[in-house]
Amino acid sequence: MTALLSVRNLSVRLGPVMAVQDVSFDVEPGEVLGLVGESGSGKSMTLRAILRLLPQAADVEGAMLWRGRDLAALPEPELRQLRGGEIAIVFQEPMTALDPVLTVGLQITESLAEHLGLRGRAARTRAAELLDLVGIPDARRRLGSYPHEFSGGMRQRAMIAIALAAGPKLLLADEPTTALDVTIQDQILKLLLRLRAELSMSVILVTHDLGIVAETCDRVAVLYSGRVMETGPVETIFGQPAHAYTLGLINSVPQASDARQRLAAIPGMPPDPLAIPPGCRFAPRCGFVGPDCLTRQPPLRALATGHATACLHADAVMRKAA
Amino acid sequence: MSAAAPLLRADDLARGFAARGIVWSGARPVVRALNGVTLTIARGETLAVVGESGCGKSTLARALVRLIALDAGRIDFAGEDVRALRGDALRRYNRRVQMIFQDPYGSLNPRMTVGEMLGEALRVHRIVPSARIASRVAELLAMVGLAADAASHLPHEFSGGQRQRIAIARALSVEPELLIADEIVSSLDVSIQAQILNLLLELQTRLGLAMLFVSHDLRVVRHLAHRVAVMYLGRVVELGTAESVFDAPMHPYTQALLRAAPGMQPGRRSDKAALAGELPSPLAIPPGCPFHPRCPIAIDVCRVERPAPRVRADGHRAECHLAT
Numbered sequence: 030m031t032a033l034l035s036v037r038n039l040s041v042r043l044g045p046v047m048a049v050q051d052v053s054f055d056v057e058p059g060e061v062l063g064l065v066g067e068s069g070s071g072k073s074m075t076l077r078a079i080l081r082l083l084p085q086a087a088d089v090e091g092a093m094l095w096r097g098r099d100l101a102a103l104p105e106p107e108l109r110q111l112r113g114g115e116i117a118i119v120f121q122e123p124m125t126a127l128d129p130v131l132t133v134g135l136q137i138t139e140s141l142a143e144h145l146g147l148r149g150r151a152a153r154t155r156a157a158e159l160l161d162l163v164g165i166p167d168a169r170r171r172l173g174s175y176p177h178e179f180s181g182g183m184r185q186r187a188m189i190a191i192a193l194a195a196g197p198k199l200l201l202a203d204e205p206t207t208a209l210d211v212t213i214q215d216q217i218l219k220l221l222l223r224l225r226a227e228l229s230m231s232v233i234l235v236t237h238d239l240g241i242v243a244e245t246c247d248r249v250a251v252l253y254s255g256r257v258m259e260t261g262p263v264e265t266i267f268g269q270p271a272h273a274y275t276l277g278l279i280n281s282v283p284q285a286s287d288a289r290q291r292l293a294a295i296p297g298m299p300p301d302p303l304a305i306p307p308g309c310r311f312a313p314r315c316g317f318v319g320p321d322c323l324t325r326q327p328p329l330r331a332l333a334t335g336h337a338t339a340c341l342h343a344d345a346v347m348r349k350a351a
Numbered sequence: 352m353s354a355a356a357p358l359l360r361a362d363d364l365a366r367g368f369a370a371r372g373i374v375w376s377g378a379r380p381v382v383r384a385l386n387g388v389t390l391t392i393a394r395g396e397t398l399a400v401v402g403e404s405g406c407g408k409s410t411l412a413r414a415l416v417r418l419i420a421l422d423a424g425r426i427d428f429a430g431e432d433v434r435a436l437r438g439d440a441l442r443r444y445n446r447r448v449q450m451i452f453q454d455p456y457g458s459l460n461p462r463m464t465v466g467e468m469l470g471e472a473l474r475v476h477r478i479v480p481s482a483r484i485a486s487r488v489a490e491l492l493a494m495v496g497l498a499a500d501a502a503s504h505l506p507h508e509f510s511g512g513q514r515q516r517i518a519i520a521r522a523l524s525v526e527p528e529l530l531i532a533d534e535i536v537s538s539l540d541v542s543i544q545a546q547i548l549n550l551l552l553e554l555q556t557r558l559g560l561a562m563l564f565v566s567h568d569l570r571v572v573r574h575l576a577h578r579v580a581v582m583y584l585g586r587v588v589e590l591g592t593a594e595s596v597f598d599a600p601m602h603p604y605t606q607a608l609l610r611a612a613p614g615m616q617p618g619r620r621s622d623k624a625a626l627a628g629e630l631p632s633p634l635a636i637p638p639g640c641p642f643h644p645r646c647p648i649a650i651d652v653c654r655v656e657r658p659a660p661r662v663r664a665d666g667h668r669a670e671c672h673l674a675t
Contacts, residue, residue: 067540180629210403211567215611216624223622237540240570240613244620263617281545282615283574288593289552292574294545298510 032094033058033199033231034079039091041074041083046302048074050255052091053329056199061225061232063246063263065239065278069299070252072235076201079233080112114144117192121204123184127176133160133187134172137194144195159190164220182213186220193224200225203235218245239282243267248335251275254299254310257329261336270350271332272340273317309341317342317349356430357391358529358561359415359448364388364424366410370634382633384410386585388424392529397555397562399576399593401569401608405633406582408565412533415563416450417441428529446476449522453534455514459506465492465517466502472524487524495520496550512543516550523554529561536571548574569612573597581605584633584641591667601661601669604642640672648673 032055041049049071056062064072077083079093079100093100095116100108112118120126128136137156141147147155153172160168163186176184185205192200202221206214222245225232234246242249243263250260251274259272270276277295297314300306306313308323315322321341329337340346365388367381384407392398400408413419415426417433426433428444436444452458460468469488473479479487489499495516506514515535522530532551536544548571555562566572572579572593579596581589581604589602600606610625628645631637637644643653652672661675662668 067542182629210630211569212403212607212611212624212626213629215613215626218613219622219624238613239541240615243615243617244613267615267617278541279615281541283545283548283570284615285573285597288574291549291552292545294549295542296546298512298543 032056033096035092035094036075036079037092037094039075039078039093040089041071041078042088042090043084043086047305048087048255048302049078052250052252052255052257054250054257054260056231056233058198059225059229059231060247061222061234061245063242063249064233064235064252065237065242065249066252067237067278067299069254069302071255072237072252073203075252076118076203076233076235079201080116080118081108082118110144113140113192113197114195115197116199116201117195117197118201118203119185119188119192119205121207123181123188124176126188127184127191129176132173132175133179133190134174136187137172137191140191140194156190156194159193160187162193162224163187163190164216165190181209182216185209185213185217189217189220189224193228196228198230200230200232201235202232204237205234206241207237214241221245239267239278251278254302254305256310256326257339258311259338259340260329261333265333265336269347271336271338271343271347272311273315273342273346274311274340276346276350277314277316309339317345355393358394358429359392359563360425360427361388361390361411361415362425362427364411364414364426365422366414366419367422380634383585383636384633385414385421385424386636388582388585388587390580390587390590392561392563394528394561395555395559396577397564397575399564399566399572399579400582401566401572401579402582403567403608403630405584405630407585408567408582409533411582412450412531412563412565416445416448416531418450446525447527448529448531449525449527450531450533451515451518451522451535453537455511455518455535456506458518459514459521461506464503464505465497465520468517469502469521469524472521476525478525491520491524494523494554496546510543512539512547515539515547519547519550519554523558527560529563530555531563531565533565534567537566537568544571551575569597569608581608584630584636586641586670588642588671589667589669591663591669592665595663595665595667599667601663601667601674602642602671603646603648603673605669607645607647640670642671 034056037053039052052075066072078089134156138152141152141155156172157169165171165186206217246263248262249266251258253274258274280293295314300310309327312318312322327339327341329339331337364385366385367383370380402408414421466488469491470484473484473487488502492501497516536547564575576593579593580587583604589605607626639655640653640658643649658670658672660668660670
C-alpha cells in the first residue's frame with residue numbers, strides 16, 4: 030500500500046523555539062492516525078504544518094508528500110485548492126472557526142461552489158445531505174441557522190459537514206472533542222469513525238487523551254517536546270509500550286483496578302523549550318535512564334513492522350510493562 | 352462511615368438563576384441550577400460529584416462555601432445551620448471548609464509571593480504564633496511537594512501544576528476539615544494530573560480530610576472517590592459507593608456516561624454512541640423524569656411522573672422508575 034501522505038523530517042522553528050523536530054510519519058488510505066502528546070509536544074503544530082497554517086514567522090523544514098507532490102513546495106494557489114478540498118481540517122473551537130455572520134448553509138455551499146462548482150438548488154440539496162450525514166436533525170431547515178444558534182456539539186457537527194463538503198481524502202482533526210461533554214464527545218468520535226468508513230477517507234486526529242486514541246485510532250505517534258518518541262499500531266502501543274514516556278503516560282491515567290492507590294506518575298515537568306537537554310529529552314524525568322541517554326537524542330528505530338521507538342532502553346520498558 | 356453523624360448534610364438545596372443578568376426575578380425565565388439536591392459528606396471521605404456541563408455541580412460547590420446564596424434548602428455542618436451563620440461563626444466556617452478552583456491562577460493574588468500568601472492565611476486565622484509563620488510556610492510547601500525557595504516567588508513564575516500545588520497549600524494552611532475541589536485537575540496535562548491526584552490521596556489520608564470533589568472526568572472520579580453523586584439538570588440522580596456506582600450503575604444516565612467515557616483497551620471498541628441527543632435547555636426542564644427525552648428505556652410513566660428514589664440494600668440510590 031502506498032501512503033496517502035508522507036511527512037518526512039518535519040521541523041518547525043518559531044523564533045528561538047524548536048517546536049517540532051525531525052517528525053516523520055505516513056498516513057495510509059482509510060486509516061485514523063493519532064498524534065498524542067501533552068501541551069507543548071508539537072502535535073498541533075505538526076498538524077497545521079501539513080496545510081501551511083502556521084504563523085508567517087514559523088520556519089518549516091522537511092517534506093510533506095501528498096500523492097507524490099510536496100505540499101511544502103506547492104505554490105499558494107494550488108495549496109489553497111487543496112485546503113478544504115482534498116485535505117480538510119476541523120478545530121477544537123468550532124465557534125472561532127465558523128464564520129459567525131454567515132448561515133451554516135451558506136458556509137457549506139461556499140465550499141461546494143469553490144471546490145466542486147456546485148451552485149443553486151443542487152448546492153443546497155447537497156448541503157442538507159451533508160448536515161443530515163453528520164447527524165443534525167431537521168437538516169434542510171437548519172441550513173438557515175447561524176452558528177450561535179447551535180449547541181457546542183451541533184457546531185462541531187456543522188464544522189465537520191463543512192469540512193466534508195468537497196469530499197476530502199484526508200481530514201485533519203485538531204482536538205475536535207476537547208471542549209465537549211463526554212456523551213457528546215463520544216457521539217462525535219463515533220461519527221468520525223462512521224464517516225471514515227462510509228467516505229473511505231483518512232483521518233489524522235490530534236489529541237491529548239489516550240482513551241480517545243485507544244477508542245478511535247488505528248495507529249498512533251506519541252510526541253514529547255517536539256519529537257516522536259514512539260509510533261505503532263494502537264494495540265501494540267497500549268499492549269506493549271516500548272518507550273519509557275509512553276509507559277509513563279499510560280500509567281498516569283487512573284484505571285479501575287488501581288482506585289485510591291498511588292499512580293506511577295512521571296516526576297517533574299517537560300523541559301523548557303528554550304533549554305532542551307542534549308540527550309533524550311525525556312531523560313530528566315525517566316526511571317529507565319542510563320548514561321547513554323544523556324549524550325545524544327536517540328533516533329527512532331524499528332522494533333517490528335510499523336512499530337518504532339526512540340528509547341535506548343526499550344527492552345527494560347517492555348519487561349516492566351509486561 | 353455512615354453510622355456516625357455526617358460532617359456535612361445538604362437537604363433539598365435549590366437555586367435558580369434568571370436567564371439574563373444575574374439578579375433573580377420571578378418574571379424572567381429561570382435556570383434551575385440546583386433543583387432539590389440532597390447529600391451528605393462524612394469525616395475523612397471523598398464524595399465525588401460528577402456530571403456534564405449545566406448539571407449544577409459547580410453551583411453546588413459554590414453554594415456549600417456560601418459563594419452563591421441558595422433559594423431554599425438547608426446545610427448542616429458539624430451540627431450548625433450554615434445558611435444562618437454570620438460574623439465570627441461564618442469566618443470560622445470559611446476556615447473549616449476550603450475551596451480550590453479549576454484555574455489556580457485566577458484564585459492566587461498575582462502580586463503576592465507564595466510565602467506572603469500562605470503567611471497571610473496563617474496570620475488572619477491565627478493558626479500559628481507570628482514567630483512560627485516562616486517555618487510553617489516551609490512545612491506547607493514541603494507537604495505539597497514544592498521547594499522551600501518557592502516562598503519568595505510570584506504565582507506567574509510557576510507552571511499550572513505547581514500553581515495548583517500552591518492553591519492546595521493555601522487551602523490546607525488553615526487546617527480545614529472539608530475541602531471543596533471544583534475541577535482542580537481538569538486543565539492539567541495527564542502526567543501532571545497524576546502527580547496532583549497522588550498528592551490529594553496522600554494528604555487526605557494523612558490529615559483525615561473530607562473532600563467534595565467536583566469533576567466531569569469519570570476516570571479521575573473513580574480513582575479518588577469513596578462515594579459518587581451523579582448530577583443531571585440540577586438533581587442528584589444517583590448516589591452510592593464508588594464500587595457500586597461504577598460496577599453496578601442503577602440509572603440509565605450513569606450507565607451511558609460510563610459507556611461514553613473512553614477506555615484504554617483498543618480491543619473493546621464499540622461503533623455505537625452511548626447516548627443519543629443532547630442536554631435539553633435548562634430553561635425548560637422536561638416534565639416527569641428530566642432524563643426521559645434521551646433515555647433509551649423510557650416508558651410512559653417517565654414522561655409524566657418524576658421518579659422517587661429507589662434504594663438498594665447498601666444505600667445506593669437512583670431516581671429512576673425502572674431502576675432495580
